Amino acid sequence: MKLWEAFRERAALSGKPRQLSAGPSFAYVFGVVLMFLLVVEGVTGIALATVYSPSTTDAWGSVAYIQDQMPGGWLVRGLHHHGGSAIVIVAGLHLVQTAVAGAYKKPRELVWWLGLGLLALVLAWAVTGYWLRWDQSGFYAAQVELGIAAGTPIFGGLIKGLAIGGNDYGNLTLTRAYAVHVIALPALVATVTYFHITIARRLGPTPLRTAMAPTPYWPVQSVRNAVAIAVTFAVLFIYVISQHGVDLASPADPTSPFDARPLWPFRWLFELRVIAGSAEQFAAMAAPAVFGGFLVSLPFIDKRTERSPAQRKMVLGVFAMLFSVMFSLTLASYASDDNDANLDGRQRKAAALSARARQLAVTNGVPITGPLDVFKTAPMWNARTMFAKTCLGCHGVDSQDRKGPVIGPGHGNRAWLTQFLKTPSGDAYYAHTKLAATEAAMKPVELPAADLADLVELLYSETGASDADTAKVARGAKVFEGACTDCHSRDEGEASTSGPNLHGLGSRDYYTSFIGNPKSPVHMGKDKSQMPAFAREISLVDRDAIAEYLVWLRTATDQDVGALGPL
Amino acid sequence: MAADDPDRRKFLKVTTCALGAGAGLALVIPTLRLIAAPGSATTVTGPSEPLDLGFVDSLRLGAKPKKVEVIAPIVKDAWTAAHNVVLGAAYLTLTDGKVSALSAVCPHLGCAIGWDEKSYLCPCHDSTFGIDGARIKGPAERGLDPLPVTVKDGRLQLTWVRYRAGGSSREPV
Numbered sequence: 214m215k216l217w218e219a220f221r222e223r224a225a226l227s228g229k230p231r232q233l234s235a236g237p238s239f240a241y242v243f244g245v246v247l248m249f250l251l252v253v254e255g256v257t258g259i260a261l262a263t264v265y266s267p268s269t270t271d272a273w274g275s276v277a278y279i280q281d282q283m284p285g286g287w288l289v290r291g292l293h294h295h296g297g298s299a300i301v302i303v304a305g306l307h308l309v310q311t312a313v314a315g316a317y318k319k320p321r322e323l324v325w326w327l328g329l330g331l332l333a334l335v336l337a338w339a340v341t342g343y344w345l346r347w348d349q350s351g352f353y354a355a356q357v358e359l360g361i362a363a364g365t366p367i368f369g370g371l372i373k374g375l376a377i378g379g380n381d382y383g384n385l386t387l388t389r390a391y392a393v394h395v396i397a398l399p400a401l402v403a404t405v406t407y408f409h410i411t412i413a414r415r416l417g418p419t420p421l422r423t424a425m426a427p428t429p430y431w432p433v434q435s436v437r438n439a440v441a442i443a444v445t446f447a448v449l450f451i452y453v454i455s456q457h458g459v460d461l462a463s464p465a466d467p468t469s470p471f472d473a474r475p476l477w478p479f480r481w482l483f484e485l486r487v488i489a490g491s492a493e494q495f496a497a498m499a500a501p502a503v504f505g506g507f508l509v510s511l512p513f514i515d516k517r518t519e520r521s522p523a524q525r526k527m528v529l530g531v532f533a534m535l536f537s538v539m540f541s542l543t544l545a546s547y548a549s550d551d552n553d554a555n556l557d558g559r560q561r562k563a564a565a566l567s568a569r570a571r572q573l574a575v576t577n578g579v580p581i582t583g584p585l586d587v588f589k590t591a592p593m594w595n596a597r598t599m600f601a602k603t604c605l606g607c608h609g610v611d612s613q614d615r616k617g618p619v620i621g622p623g624h625g626n627r628a629w630l631t632q633f634l635k636t637p638s639g640d641a642y643y644a645h646t647k648l649a650a651t652e653a654a655m656k657p658v659e660l661p662a663a664d665l666a667d668l669v670e671l672l673y674s675e676t677g678a679s680d681a682d683t684a685k686v687a688r689g690a691k692v693f694e695g696a697c698t699d700c701h702s703r704d705e706g707e708a709s710t711s712g713p714n715l716h717g718l719g720s721r722d723y724y725t726s727f728i729g730n731p732k733s734p735v736h737m738g739k740d741k742s743q744m745p746a747f748a749r750e751i752s753l754v755d756r757d758a759i760a761e762y763l764v765w766l767r768t769a770t771d772q773d774v775g776a777l778g779p780l
Numbered sequence: 781m782a783a784d785d786p787d788r789r790k791f792l793k794v795t796t797c798a799l800g801a802g803a804g805l806a807l808v809i810p811t812l813r814l815i816a817a818p819g820s821a822t823t824v825t826g827p828s829e830p831l832d833l834g835f836v837d838s839l840r841l842g843a844k845p846k847k848v849e850v851i852a853p854i855v856k857d858a859w860t861a862a863h864n865v866v867l868g869a870a871y872l873t874l875t876d877g878k879v880s881a882l883s884a885v886c887p888h889l890g891c892a893i894g895w896d897e898k899s900y901l902c903p904c905h906d907s908t909f910g911i912d913g914a915r916i917k918g919p920a921e922r923g924l925d926p927l928p929v930t931v932k933d934g935r936l937q938l939t940w941v942r943y944r945a946g947g948s949s950r951e952p953v
Binding site: 249252253256257259260261263264271274275277278279282283284285286288289292431432433435436438439440442443446450574577578579580581590 | 789792793795796797799800802803806807808810811812813814815817818856857858859860861862
């Protein structure tokens with residue numbers, strides 16, 4: 214206690230305990246709750262800044278790392294995001310309270326204006342924070358918001374150029390938004406808050422009721438503040454847990470459409486823009502100007518000393534009207550999204566893409582070339598991409614211009630081989646080739662069912678699959694001798710008489726070789742294949758990768774292919 | 781209700797402090813946990829297998845140390861994954877047909893050492909080491925850190941280990 218007294222003296226704290234002129238009230242808790250929420254933002258913000266990396270290649274990856282890999286990262290990120298929303302809500306209530314009480318009147322005009330300034334700064338905080346994640350939602354929010362800013366008469370281009378740091382969105386957009394978000398805005402908010410509070414305290418609270426003996430602030434008002442803080446934080450905490458933090462869309466992709474929505478405090482403007490149609494630019498700027506202008510000029514409009522709401526119906530009526538316009542536009546915006554069936558489908562797709570990107574980021578890491586390349590770390594991505602680009606035109610089941618057999622899941626398995634032997638010129642096989650219409654086309658194999666099954670097993674064993682039945686393979690070899698050797702050989706490297714050599718059929722080496730040169734004497738031969746030789750176009754390494762994919766396809770189903778993810 | 785009732789005042793004070801402390805802890809604990817987590821986590825994952833340095837014959841090793849870059853096929857660093865990352869360098873010597881490797885990281889404070897005519901020299905604090913890595917002159921407290929090498933099918937395989945800087949004993953980091 215002695216130490217405390219000594220400290221009080223040296224810190225010049227020895228003045229009288231703070232007194233409340235009109236008694237304690239829950240009406241006075243707003244400022245303290247807002248201060249607490251600002252501390253929440255500061256503390257969680259510092260923690261996030263120890264991980265976050267503001268560059269187009271790293272921003273999304275670092276946010277995904279916080280969200281999905283760091284212990285409690287989602288919780289801290291969620292507190293930071295939704296804590297910002299809580300500030301907007303509590304500040305909004307504080308504003309309504311002040312307006313209803315007429316507390317903007319002389320001599321408190323400065324406090325009112327500083328408060329409005331703080332609200333604007335808090336909104337700017339939300340806007341810049343949203344960009345930093347550099348996912349689809351943040352990226353397109355930046356596009357739209359800066360597009361609107363660019364429409365400002367005269368200075369529009371300059372504003373946009375300064376905000377994004379040059380002619381296009383890039384690293385400087387993020388470093389600048391980050392500098393504003395974590396250095397400039399905190400400094401500004403701290404300064405304005407200091408004056409807002411200091412002046413408000415000098416003037417004292419607007420008396421709520423008449424005549425009451427002054428009471429000490431501590432603990433009667435303090436306990437009310439503490440209850441308000443605890444309740445606010447409990448609600449925030451529970452909400453953050455229920456949402457598992459906050460969403461993160463897939464990485465920013467300028468080429469793919471995304472249903473971007475602004476943060477909730479701006480949804481009314483989003484809806485207004487829809488209603489305004491061709492006047493959207495005007496609406497997006499004029500509406501906030503009208504609303505802000507009304508709030509700023511309130512002390513001039515409502516100059517009388519009268520503070521009773523009953524005597525100020527006109528001013529409060531306009532105030533209520535503006536608020537209800539904002540409120541109904543916000544509701545309308547959410548309602549129109551809820552009623553849009555197509556939107557729901559698109560949002561599900563976007564969510565699946567995001568889940569995919571985040572899962573790949575966890576298992577494989579984000580390539581240093583940027584977060585969009587995380588999709589390329591999916592299994593066999595390179596092979597599947599080349600296959601889609603080079604092969605599916607002729608071999609795709611949906612292809613308009615199919616020229617060869619369908620290659621898809623199950624290609625080369627027992628069922629596929631059986632069906633092929635029965636109908637070599639069936640639709641899924643050689644029907645679309647030029648060869649099918651000629652005398653040289655393979656004839657259907659007509660054998661008793663048991664012999665056919667043995668032959669299939671033999672051909673299946675050529676793939677190198679470990680589950681081939683050796684007894685059946687041995688019997689199949691005899692069937693092959695009797696029925697197939699007129700046209701086909703199974704000896705490595707031997708050119709067959711008229712049909713392809715079947716050695717290693719369906720194995721990785723077989724596919725690599727076949728793709729390289731189908732016209733080779735061991736494969737289709739010079740005249741029988743329309744398929745071009747890809748030995749020059751596709752490198753050996755890439756052909757081997759495609760071959761690996763084809764081997765994988767043999768045991769795969771449509772679901773397995775789907776599980777590899779989109780390209 | 782008497783505002784100055786001592787029992788009531790005490791109750792209010794305790795309630796205020798308890799609620800404040802509760803909110804404060806709920807904020808600070810998850811935050812500190814996030815900040816502290818990387819301190820004791822493996823955030824950078826290098827290669828777990830020996831690295832291939834190429835054919836021993838092609839390296840043309842001799843009695844004089846030869847510097848080679850140690851390149852990892854993939855390094856995961858927090859959220860990123862990078863390919864062909866230079867992890868550091870090693871000095872290789874061939875004596876009596878046997879290859880040996882020394883890490884180019886000074887065991888004093890982690891600067892990069894170089895081969896200087898007859899000995900290894902760390903330019904940061906002038907620690908000097910013999911060709912076998914033995915300490916000649918401090919302030920380093922131990923000799924250069926040897927790296928395990930093996931020859932497989934004629935190719936040199938090196939296991940990259942980073943040891944804690946400082947001290948006389950070798951502890952892998």
